[in-house]
Amino acid sequence: MSILNYIFGPKLYMEYKGVPEPQRKMYEPGAAEKFGDQILSTLSVMWNISYYTSPLIITFLYRRGYFVAESMPTLAKITTSVGLIVMISLFMRGIGRLQSRAYSSMMKALEQAKANKTCGDADLRRFDFEFSAWPVDFDVGSTDDDKKKSLNVNSRRSGSLKIATLPCELAAYLAISTFGLSMMYPGSVKLLQKFMRPMLISGRAKLIEDDNGLRYKIKTIDSNEIDTVFVDNRNDNIGNGKTLVICSEGNAGFYEIGIMATPIALKYSVLGWNHPGFEGSTGKPYPEQDRNAIDAVVQFAIQQLGFAVEDIILYGWSIGGFSTLVAASNYAGVKGVILDATFDDVLYLAETRMPTSLSGIVKIAIRNYCNLNNSELAMKYHGPILLIRRTEDEIIAEDNRIETNRGNFLTLSVLKYRYPNIFRAAQIGKATNMLSKPLEVSNFTVAEEKLCMSRLITYASDQGKSFPMLIGEDYSEEVLNQMAMFLLRKHLRDFSSTHCSQLPGEFFSIPWDIPTEHGFVFT
Structure with missing residues (x-):
């Protein structure tokens, strides 16, 4: 290998040696490498x-006159x-x-892996x-055509461009392209x-060394490379590893320090991934790229890791609920969906955080470029679903007021769609009341629960x-109220917490479902 390979090679963060966390150390470069990296890092930050x-x-x-001919030699x-x-x-x-x-x-290990076109080498x-230097482990574009899925999520509004709204359309595009997407x-x-890199490196080390995780690179249909990690607990016969x-x-979450900890502690097999543009993943987190990313992750789980669709639980936190529901709407046979601290429609969150005078531009920007409408997506999934509401949520609620929590609206939209004759006005x-x-302890008797x-x-x-299931057409008002409260409690759980705290294991469970001998019948 020439010195050019070393000059332009990837930055080394850590060498794993199987030591416990307190003894782990970041890679320590020599004086020459450290000095060169510090200069380049400073220039990168300035850029x-x-x-x-x-x-x-x-x-x-321009005002100082640096763009006139006389100043060009100085700039040069x-x-x-x-x-x-x-x-x-x-x-x-x-x-x-x-x-x-x-x-x-x-x-040397990297060159060998590239020659073998795999990173399976220990x-x-x-x-x-x-x-960026890691070899691709799974490429959706190289799979058989009959295994590829065509996603049906429309995240961009269709329709012809109107001259009257052209200024707002242009302003919305510029806003999303400059600061809007970064704010979301x-x-x-x-x-x-x-x-955050030191925390991310430490988090990865814990997943890989303590939890025996394996890191994989997945290439999406739109050529983004998605950073993932897989913790395999299938050999644990007494746990939940077969699932x-x-x-x-979420929108500032990474698998290294994110929600994986909860299912790992419960001994599930767990697959985490980073959104496009997050840490090792390339691209930008536009809805189109995000839906291709989650689709590639699910296909990787099925085709390479060998899990059946019915043995997969989709778990999303905050804005990750959109990715989760995209996958659920296209892989309808999954075991269940768990949505923690998730909203119904990002438009309503964006409008409350921007001046009222800009509401028109905000609406165009969201509907055209970042249309994260979870209520619409939830109607395309007919399987078991569990929603977890943070009662002290400060992100998807206004001023920590629980009645404004957007999870309320998502829950009601799901229930109203699935049971329209029960959830009447x-x-x-x-x-809503x-x-x-916060939900109080249920006063349902065992007999009432069994009857419902x-x-x-x-x-x-x-x-x-x-779904929609038309049960309740001839029920009395008393029975409708009883069924409505029963179904609400079966689909929603309260967690007394703010938005960003880790979900305790007791709140993570397989979503409730109606047991029948016939199984699902989709319309």
Whole structure:
């Protein structure tokens, strides 16, 4: 290998040695590599800051006269000086890496893996380095045509462009392209990732060394590369390892420090992934790219990891509920869906955080480019679903007021769609009032619970368990109220917590379902 391989090789973060967490150490570069990396890192941070503040910088330089012919030699000298600094820094980094035993071992393992077109080699898995250099493990584009799925989620509004709304359309596009997407998905901001990298590296080390996780790179149908980790507990015969939980993180969440901890502690097999543009994943978290990412993750779980669809639970937290429902709407036979601290429609959250005068632009931006409408998606999934509401949620509720929690609206939209004859206007009103405060301990007797369950089982056995289920057409008002409260409690659980705390294991369970001997009948 030439020195160029070392100069432009990936940054090495850690060498795994199987030691417990307190003794783990980040890779320590030598003096030459450290000096070169520090200069390049500083220049990179300055470039990122300049990118986000470019309109102000360009305006300042223009007013100072730096864009006239007389100032061009000065700009050329500055550019040449910066270029020289970069070249010297790169050379020093390469020399330092060449002298490092750990880095040389990593480079040899990486070259061997690329030659074999796989990263299954245990030698490569001993290292944590920049994921862009990691070989692709699973490519959706290379699978058989009959195994590929065509996603049916429309995240962009169709229709012709109207001249009258052209200024708003243009403003909405510019807003999303510059700061809007970063506001919705702050985890995609590179500066934030750089700040969090030590925590992410440590989190990965725990998953890989303590939980025996394996890291994989998945290539999507739109050529993004998705960073994933898989914890296999299928050999644990007394646990839940035969069931795979696919975890979709929030808008600033990463699998390294995210929601995987809860199902791992319960001994499920768990597959975590990072949204496009998050840490090792490429791309940007636009809905189109995100839905292709989750589809690739599910196909990887089925085709390469060997899980049946009916043995998969889809688990989404916060904005990850969108990814989860996208997958559920296209893989209808999954074992269940768990949505924690999730909203009904991101538009209503965006409108409350922006000035009222910009509501028109906000609506166009969301509906055209980031249409995360979970209520619509939930209607396309007919399987078991569990919603978890954080009673002190400060993110998807206004001023921590529980009655404004958008999870309330998602819950009611699911129940109203699935049981329209039970959730009529009066029952919706009672349920809304019930959701305006934390759910109290159920006062249902065992006999009442059995009676409600018996009604559902009898109807589903006779008429089929398709949704919307038309049970309740001839029920009295008293029975409707009883059934509505029963179904609400079966679909929703309260967790006394704020938005970002880890979900305790006792709240994570397989979603409730109506038991019938005939199973699902889809319409």
